[in-house]
Amino acid sequence: MTLDDLAFLLSAEGQRWLADVAKMEITPQTHLQVASWLRQKLPKTQAQAVLETIVLRQHATTKFSHAGDMYFVRAALEQASPELVAQHRARRFAALGCTQIADLGCGIGGDALVLAAHAEVTGVEWDPVRLAMAQENVRAYGFGSQFHPLQADLLSLTPLTQMDALFFDPARRDERGRRFFSLADYQPPLSLVDEWRKVVADTAVKISPGVDYAELPTDAEVEFISLNGEMKEAVLWYGRFHSGVARRATLLPEAHTLTTADLPTEPIPSIAPKAYLYEPDGAVIRAHLVQALAAQLGANQIDDEIAYLTGETAVATPFARCFAVEDLFPFQLKNLRHYLRERQVGSVTIKKRGSPLEPDKLQRQLRLSGPKENHRILFLTHVLGEPSVIVSGEEV
Numbered sequence: 001m002t003l004d005d006l007a008f009l010l011s012a013e014g015q016r017w018l019a020d021v022a023k024m025e026i027t028p029q030t031h032l033q034v035a036s037w038l039r040q041k042l043p044k045t046q047a048q049a050v051l052e053t054i055v056l057r058q059h060a061t062t063k064f065s066h067a068g069d070m071y072f073v074r075a076a077l078e079q080a081s082p083e084l085v086a087q088h089r090a091r092r093f094a095a096l097g098c099t100q101i102a103d104l105g106c107g108i109g110g111d112a113l114v115l116a117a118h119a120e121v122t123g124v125e126w127d128p129v130r131l132a133m134a135q136e137n138v139r140a141y142g143f144g145s146q147f148h149p150l151q152a153d154l155l156s157l158t159p160l161t162q163m164d165a166l167f168f169d170p171a172r173r174d175e176r177g178r179r180f181f182s183l184a185d186y187q188p189p190l191s192l193v194d195e196w197r198k199v200v201a202d203t204a205v206k207i208s209p210g211v212d213y214a215e216l217p218t219d220a221e222v223e224f225i226s227l228n229g230e231m232k233e234a235v236l237w238y239g240r241f242h243s244g245v246a247r248r249a250t251l252l253p254e255a256h257t258l259t260t261a262d263l264p265t266e267p268i269p270s271i272a273p274k275a276y277l278y279e280p281d282g283a284v285i286r287a288h289l290v291q292a293l294a295a296q297l298g299a300n301q302i303d304d305e306i307a308y309l310t311g312e313t314a315v316a317t318p319f320a321r322c323f324a325v326e327d328l329f330p331f332q333l334k335n336l337r338h339y340l341r342e343r344q345v346g347s348v349t350i351k352k353r354g355s356p357l358e359p360d361k362l363q364r365q366l367r368l369s370g371p372k373e374n375h376r377i378l379f380l381t382h383v384l385g386e387p388s389v390i391v392s393g394e395e396v
Contacts, residue, residue: 001045001048001049001052001073001129002045002129003128003129003132004045005045005046005048005049006049006071006129006132006133008046008049009049009050009053009071010136014046014050017038017042017050018050018053018054021034021038021050021051021054022054022057022068024054026051026054026055026058031051031055034051035047035048035051038050038051052074053071053072056072056073056074056077057070057072059077060072060077062082063077063080063081063082063083063110064082064083064110065083066137066140066141069140070108070133070136070137070140071108071133071136071137072108072133073108073129073130073133075173076107076108076110076130076133077108079107079171079172079173080107080108080110081110081111081206081232081233082227082232083110083113083114084227084252084253085225085227085232085233085252086110086111086113086114086115087114088225088250088252088255089111089114089167089204089235090111090114090115090117090118092204092237092241093115093118093119093165093167093204094118094119096165096202096240096241098118098119098164098165098202099119099120099164100119100120100122100162100163100164100165101115101119101120101121101122101163101164101165101166101167102121102122102124102160102163102165102166102167102200103115103121103122103123103124103167103169104124104154104166104167104168104169104196105124105125105154105168105169105170105171105188106123106124106125106130106131106134106169107125107130107134107169108130108133108134108137109123109133109134109135109137109138109147110137111167111169111206112134112137112138112147113137113138113140113141113143113147114141115167116138116141116143116146116147117141117143117146119146119165120146120148121138121146121147121148122148122149122150122160122163123135123138123147123148123149123150124150124151124152124154124157125149125150125151125152126151126152126153126154128151131149131150131151132149134147134149135147135149154188154192155188155192159195159196159198159199159200160199160200161199161200163200164200164202165200165202165203165204165241166193166196166197166200166202166203166204167203167204167205167206168193168196168203168204168205168206169205169206170186170187170188170189170190170205170206171186171187172186172207172208179208180208181208181210181212182212182215183207183211183215184215186207190205190207193205197238197239201238201239201240202238202239202240202241203236203238203239203241204235204236204237204238204241205220205235205236205238206233206234206235207233207234207235207236208233208234209224209225209231209232209233209234209282209283209286210286211234213288216236217236219238219242220236220237220238220242221236221237221238221241221242221243221244221245221246221247221248222234222235222236222237222246222247222248222287223235223237223247223248223249223250223287224247224248224249224250224282224283224286224287225250225252225283226249226250226251226252226281226282226283227252227253228252228253229251229281229282229321230282231282231283231286234286243259244261245259245260245261246260247259247260247287247288247289248260248287249281249283249284249286249287249289249319250283251281251283251318251319254318256318256319258284258287258289258292258293258296258319259289259292260289260292262289262292262295262296263289263291263292263295264291264292264294264295267291268291268294268295268299268300268301269300270300270301270302270303270304270384271300271301271302271310271384272302272310272328272383272384273302273308273310273325273328273383273390274310274311274312274325275311275312275313275314275324275325276310276311276312276313276314276322276323276324276325276396277302277308277309277310277322277323277325277379277390277392278293278297278299278308278309278310278311278317278320278321278322278323279308279320279321279322279323279351280293280307280308280309280319280320281318281319281320284307284319284320285307290307290309293309293317293319293320294309296317296319297309297311297315297317297320298311298313298315299311299315302381302382302383302384302390303354303381303382303383303384303385305354305382306353306354306381306382306383307353308353308379308381308390310325314396321395322395322396323377323379323392323394323395323396324392324393324394324396325390325391325392326376326391326392326393327339327390327391328383328388328389328390328391329388329389330386330387330388330389331355331380331387331388331389333362333365336366336378336389337365337366337367339391340366340368340370340376341368341369341370343370343374343376344369344370344371344374345368345370345374345375345376346368346369346370346371346372346373346374346375347368347372347373347374347375347376348363348366348368348375348376348377348378349375349376349377349378350362350363350378350380351377351378351379351380352379352380352381353379353380353381354381354382355380355381355382355387357380359380362380375393376391376392376393377391377392377393377394377395378390378391378392379391379392
């Protein structure tokens with residue numbers, strides 16, 4: 001999409017087209033038909049801009065409460081944080097009393113639209129289309145006057161000394177959509193953050209939750225964030241944002257949190273599974289806080305290298321799912337198949353941690369023949385160093 005195409009969408013005529021097409025049922029089956037019809041009515045690029053905007057707005061409803069009034073490019077939407085995650089981060093800026101925030105690499109404004117609820121936000125972005133979209137998206141949330149767009153290349157921009165906090169969101173994919181796994185490959189690289197932090201110390205940096213631990217800076221608090229049980233992203237918190245803990249796991253939407261301050265003073269030993277098995281949330285695992293959760297639950301790991309916990313009683317916790325253990329035995333395909341057939345099991349959910357087996361392939365190999373409603377959950381894992389399968393009938 002070009003600036004001219006976006007200008008058309010924002011015009012009175014473009015708004016009418018968006019309203020009309022939004023009423024249509026656009027599915028993979030009807031997409032081509034709608035596209036052909038639009039190209040008969042509008043210039044090609046305008047027709048494409050209208051259809052793409054409506055389709056992306058539909059996708060964006062899972063992330064943004066005002067998606068129906070927003071503007072997107074696909075790559076930027078895919079990388080944008082869900083609104084609930086952005087709001088969680090913005091609360092830390094508000095708690096610090098930040099009034100002038102630079103959103104560096106603001107993209108389509110997914111963070112600016114919540115930061116602007118509490119402060120003046122200067123959104124820096126080199127792509128003029130994304131920057132113009134950011135302005136419109138912040139306006140859709142009612143904070144347009146709080147957003148100040150600045151088109152610039154961060155690599156050559158002099159740090160903005162008038163800011164009292166920074167939010168840095170570097171690109172984590174290349175132009176072909178391939179992910180960058182190293183912090184050094186981010187665009188711009190995180191070395192740029194160090195230069196800006198010399199001027200503005202209170203800085204937050206959005207990074208991939210799959211970051212290599214060896215690359216994590218020692219002077220930042222690292223927060224791993226999940227939303228509704230799904231791992232979303234990580235944040236580096238510097239300066240006054242650093243709360244004094246090295247790592248934090250935060251579970252949204254309720255904002256439950258575990259930190260390194262919750263870790264036991266001595267490692268909790270691993271034991272064989274007892275009556276209940278706990279599957280920790282991904283944020284707890286990525287933050288290396290499984291032992292902190294074990295201490296909270298009075299539980300143990302089932303193996304020093306495996307992030308499953310076990311205990312004699314089921315303790316309610318937001319940080320893990322709990323399953324009743326029905327059986328445990330060494331993994332052998334023949335024995336597992338016999339076990340399930342003997343109990344007329346007709347369907348299974350396969351979970352794995354530390355196992356090389358492919359769940360889809362194992363599903364086929366089990367050749368289940370019982371009634372579908374007779375269901376079991378299979379955990380393929382290691383128990384005290386041995387390849388094992390843990391069988392559960394239900395989640396508690």
